[in-house]
Amino acid sequence: MDSLIFGLVTLAILLTLIGLRTPIGVALGVVSVCGLAYVRNWPIALSILRETPFSFAASWDLTAIPMFLLMGAIANQSGISSALFRAARLWFSALPGGLAVAANMASAGFAAACGSSLASAAAMGRLAIPEMLRAGYDKGLATGVIASAGTLSALIPPSILLVLYGVFAEVSISRLLIAGVIPGLLTGAAYVVMIILRCKMNPALAPRLAATDLATLKQDRLSALRETWPLALLILGIIGGLYGGIVTPTEAGAVGAALALAIAVLQRRMTAGRLVEALKETMSVTAQIFFVGMGAVMYTRLLSLTGVSALLVDLVGAWAGDPLLVVIALSVVFLVLGMFLDPLGIMLITMPVFLPMMKALDLDLIWFGIIVVKYIEIGMITPPMGMNVFVVKSVVGNQVPMWTIFRGVGWFLLCEVVVMTLLIAFPGITLFLPDLMQ
Amino acid sequence: ETPIYGSWPPASDYLNTDTLPAAFAQIDADTDGAIQWELIAGGQLSDARGSLAAVGDNLMQGGLIIPVYTPEAMPSLTLLYSIVVPGDDPVAVAGAAAQTIFLDCPSCLDEAKDNQALPLGGFASASYRLMCTRPVATMQDLAGMRVRATGGYGEMAALGGATPMSVTLPEGVSLLQRGGLDCLMAAREWLQTYGYGEYAKYVTDLPLGVAAPAVGFLINRDMFLDMTPDQQAAHLRASALITAQHTIGNYVLRDQSSFEAQQADQGVKLVEPGADLIAMVDGFAETDRARLIENGKTLGVADPAALIDTYLANVEKWRSLSAEVGTDVDAFAAALWDEVFSKVDPGAL
Amino acid sequence: MDRLNQALSRVADALFYVALLAGGLMMLHITVDVIARTVFHHPLPGTGEITASYYMIAAAFLPLARVTLWDEHVSADIFVSAMSPRSRRISEVFVDLLSIAYVSAFVWQTWLSALSKTRRAEVWEIFGGYLPIWPTRWLLPVAGVAMVLVLILKLVQRFTPKTNPMAGEAD
Numbered sequence A: 001m002d003s004l005i006f007g008l009v010t011l012a013i014l015l016t017l018i019g020l021r022t023p024i025g026v027a028l029g030v031v032s033v034c035g036l037a038y039v040r041n042w043p044i045a046l047s048i049l050r051e052t053p054f055s056f057a058a059s060w061d062l063t064a065i066p067m068f069l070l071m072g073a074i075a076n077q078s079g080i081s082s083a084l085f086r087a088a089r090l091w092f093s094a095l096p097g098g099l100a101v102a103a104n105m106a107s108a109g110f111a112a113a114c115g116s117s118l119a120s121a122a123a124m125g126r127l128a129i130p131e132m133l134r135a136g137y138d139k140g141l142a143t144g145v146i147a148s149a150g151t152l153s154a155l156i157p158p159s160i161l162l163v164l165y166g167v168f169a170e171v172s173i174s175r176l177l178i179a180g181v182i183p184g185l186l187t188g189a190a191y192v193v194m195i196i197l198r199c200k201m202n203p204a205l206a207p208r209l210a211a212t213d214l215a216t217l218k219q220d221r222l223s224a225l226r227e228t229w230p231l232a233l234l235i236l237g238i239i240g241g242l243y244g245g246i247v248t249p250t251e252a253g254a255v256g257a258a259l260a261l262a263i264a265v266l267q268r269r270m271t272a273g274r275l276v277e278a279l280k281e282t283m284s285v286t287a288q289i290f291f292v293g294m295g296a297v298m299y300t301r302l303l304s305l306t307g308v309s310a311l312l313v314d315l316v317g318a319w320a321g322d323p324l325l326v327v328i329a330l331s332v333v334f335l336v337l338g339m340f341l342d343p344l345g346i347m348l349i350t351m352p353v354f355l356p357m358m359k360a361l362d363l364d365l366i367w368f369g370i371i372v373v374k375y376i377e378i379g380m381i382t383p384p385m386g387m388n389v390f391v392v393k394s395v396v397g398n399q400v401p402m403w404t405i406f407r408g409v410g411w412f413l414l415c416e417v418v419v420m421t422l423l424i425a426f427p428g429i430t431l432f433l434p435d436l437m438q
Numbered sequence B: 001e002t003p004i005y006g007s008w009p010p011a012s013d014y015l016n017t018d019t020l021p022a023a024f025a026q027i028d029a030d031t032d033g034a035i036q037w038e039l040i041a042g043g044q045l046s047d048a049r050g051s052l053a054a055v056g057d058n059l060m061q062g063g064l065i066i067p068v069y070t071p072e073a074m075p076s077l078t079l080l081y082s083i084v085v086p087g088d089d090p091v092a093v094a095g096a097a098a099q100t101i102f103l104d105c106p107s108c109l110d111e112a113k114d115n116q117a118l119p120l121g122g123f124a125s126a127s128y129r130l131m132c133t134r135p136v137a138t139m140q141d142l143a144g145m146r147v148r149a150t151g152g153y154g155e156m157a158a159l160g161g162a163t164p165m166s167v168t169l170p171e172g173v174s175l176l177q178r179g180g181l182d183c184l185m186a187a188r189e190w191l192q193t194y195g196y197g198e199y200a201k202y203v204t205d206l207p208l209g210v211a212a213p214a215v216g217f218l219i220n221r222d223m224f225l226d227m228t229p230d231q232q233a234a235h236l237r238a239s240a241l242i243t244a245q246h247t248i249g250n251y252v253l254r255d256q257s258s259f260e261a262q263q264a265d266q267g268v269k270l271v272e273p274g275a276d277l278i279a280m281v282d283g284f285a286e287t288d289r290a291r292l293i294e295n296g297k298t299l300g301v302a303d304p305a306a307l308i309d310t311y312l313a314n315v316e317k318w319r320s321l322s323a324e325v326g327t328d329v330d331a332f333a334a335a336l337w338d339e340v341f342s343k344v345d346p347g348a349l
Numbered sequence C: 001m002d003r004l005n006q007a008l009s010r011v012a013d014a015l016f017y018v019a020l021l022a023g024g025l026m027m028l029h030i031t032v033d034v035i036a037r038t039v040f041h042h043p044l045p046g047t048g049e050i051t052a053s054y055y056m057i058a059a060a061f062l063p064l065a066r067v068t069l070w071d072e073h074v075s076a077d078i079f080v081s082a083m084s085p086r087s088r089r090i091s092e093v094f095v096d097l098l099s100i101a102y103v104s105a106f107v108w109q110t111w112l113s114a115l116s117k118t119r120r121a122e123v124w125e126i127f128g129g130y131l132p133i134w135p136t137r138w139l140l141p142v143a144g145v146a147m148v149l150v151l152i153l154k155l156v157q158r159f160t161p162k163t164n165p166m167a168g169e170a171d
């Protein structure tokens, strides 16, 4: 029981520090080092600070993080996102809530080039929200769709969160990435259905376009579609490279970024300035991720050294007649954490605790990874801490109050209830593609 | 006392399921419960490269290390463990490595001392073999093949005209599946453990040689020196058991049985090697010697040639002991005790 | 004060630009390796090791000072928004001190590590030889020192209200 109390105390201190707006990396590191000094001694405690940061960052597997980020940043800088939205607008505007559907579809498409949901929400928000507001769309719908559809980026590969999960859970990253495809598309489809139904029942949410406008839209459809070739080429290049045995999933990030750069140069859309912008965005986020990550690794060491991990496994083993109960309990934990914490923080704080439990229960770790990432992404659109909502808020400025965005997101959260129920009840939805791959 | 062994292979690895539990039970019994090792598996405490420092820093008291991962930290051990010994006798190689380290190589022990560690329980893996997606029998077949191979085996692949590639284990599977990789040089047991058997269906029936890749029971030196003589002896006996259990249990018996299972389940086939390929492998040790000596000098080993010769002479001695031991774990442990550990003065380690 | 601020922000930027370079090189090096081994059957020896130990280390640590300067660290805001201005101020100072202590310990320990790895001339084995690793060990204390200085500057600026913490970044 001692180690359980110890674990809970460290967790309480950790959450208190984070609540005081301590950088999460500092909070994790301080708790780990002091915790180790308490249970062992200072020389041992300091030794993890000496060795962990370098050995965590000097990792070939984790190169996928900066490289997936870079691919998305280059794709955005070179106009892939705007071409996508233009095409989606022309094709879907005729539907009820057409612009919102278009924004959703464009986000799903951009997700195939972009590894982070924040980056996706920022890129699509700048393009689509002004357009929707101009067309007289409900402000909640216009902003909610962007915040929510941004989360598709973490499921549809490439995905930073899935790579991180794969490294911590020691499961095949290529299988994980493939596993995200169907849940991502399913989520996107659920959003589309909800938007169309809502706008059909309440046309005031999304004013329909005039018949004359619709006619002109149709003329440009094919040419706009042709403008999306860079994304198509990028996706084909990566899939071809993977299936042709030319690149490994880890290398796919770097080669994808180089391919995106080559395409942009070919289009004459890439300047040195834009490349530097893309690199700046990428490297800044990379360092943020690793600063938290090394703290999380130290916290893992502390929990396993003090027997907390083993104890949790025993606890679960004792009462887990039904793994479904465990998953539901974890769902509650994730939803609560997701209200307050940053996505990366949640992932890195929970992995050391939950992974041994999942392994002990013999649950499929690929499936669990998708569930975890789904919950983390849901946390990014729930109040009071909703990172995607904050990004959208920063895009719209004073035009839309924060609360309106959260209200707009509410409908998308309803879709998530359905999607999560399906994903948990039928693991086959998630595992179909990765099983096919073997 | 409950020292902690931090193991980086997954919990399901033979080391964690069989070898270490057996050794820890023996220590528990030998010390009347005074020392009870606790095993924390799956890299929760340290990864492969970090294990030497983690044991030296006393973050964990025991661990598995592969000397080649930190070459400059223990140059003599690195050199010793880089040598590809011709043939297919891991028992002889593991015995010779133990004898060399503890009786014939003062610098090996001094280097370990510098790292506040003691290199107990070293084991040898099975002989590596060439395992490919297409049959490879001759030098002509091998030329231009992309082969996953590390260390000395990489040099052997290059000597055979192939392209050595250093990809991680999971990456290797996906490349092999898609044709980005043609072969790997590895223990046959990997076909099952890492799932290579599904794609690398042609195993050339030619032992490429045995390397001694791991120190299975690296322990913190201060902890060892603080023990009573009886407890120290218990750890030396455990060292012999780990060497014997893991070498025979995992790399002789399991290597064979898992290979037979792969032949039955995955249709893995043996390929008869051609004379030119056999000649290349036979001549490799001689060719590689210069490189090993050069590497040893780079790392700062005083007399690499002498160390290599001592080790290879010990291998010859252990080949006859190995013939007597066969696959008897207890007999091997007893031989290690008689020939090596009974002659070690624990206070001098 | 402003001059100090500017100097520090220039250091932070310089380190950041090295990280940008590392990011670009990472992309190029891996891509060239893929092409070299696919087309020419000649992989570049040590691509994985160089990427992991040089580019990744630069990417992970060198931007830290700038991330700190721009207040971009991953953090959450649970209690602080509900606090009175006075207790908020106290909590901010507390967090600053805690961060300074942590990163200073990081500098101290990674410095010791860099020293001992340099003495030993740390290497990793790659095909055909050894890759020196010890030089990149120094990137950690260097990045850490820059981060601590930025943190100290920010703390000092909390007590000198007129100065804009982003003054050096105005351009």
Ligand code: NA
Binding pocket: A110, A111, A112, A113, A114, A115, A116, A152, A153, A154, A155, A156, A157, A158, A159
């Ligand atoms: Na994505």
Ligand code: NA
Binding pocket: A338, A339, A340, A341, A378, A379, A380, A381, A382, A383, A384, A385, A386, A387
């Ligand atoms: Na939230």
